[in-house]
Amino acid sequence: MPDCIKLSTVLAELDEKLTASGKPKCFRVKFDSLTGERIYLHRAISVGLGNINLKDKAMRGFLPVDKNFEKTGHPYPAVIWNIVEFNGLRVILK
Numbered sequence: 001m002p003d004c005i006k007l008s009t010v011l012a013e014l015d016e017k018l019t020a021s022g023k024p025k026c027f028r029v030k031f032d033s034l035t036g037e038r039i040y041l042h043r044a045i046s047v048g049l050g051n052i053n054l055k056d057k058a059m060r061g062f063l064p065v066d067k068n069f070e071k072t073g074h075p076y077p078a079v080i081w082n083i084v085e086f087n088g089l090r091v092i093l094k
Helices: 007-015
Strands: 004-006 027-032 038-047 059-064 076-079 083-086 089-092
Touching: 004 007, 007 083, 007 089, 027 076, 038 076
Parallel strands: 004 089
Antiparallel strands: 027 038, 027 083, 038 059, 059 076, 083 089
């Protein structure tokens, strides 16, 4: 399935915050929010969510940014099971 990516691979990518050159690692992501709304972020970086333990709660935080890595919105909390697309690839559990 070349148009798919495993959730475990997505999580590993999200854990790497910087590129080899030291810049923030950007990605595209589509997920269902905690309220059930489908959200697509064209350019985002992975961020923390205050004092929430992301691994214990199976969550990640996404911050939309522009091409200069300046934030363009607020951080979005997302349950990892609700991530449906990552960098244009459909996310699968297997």
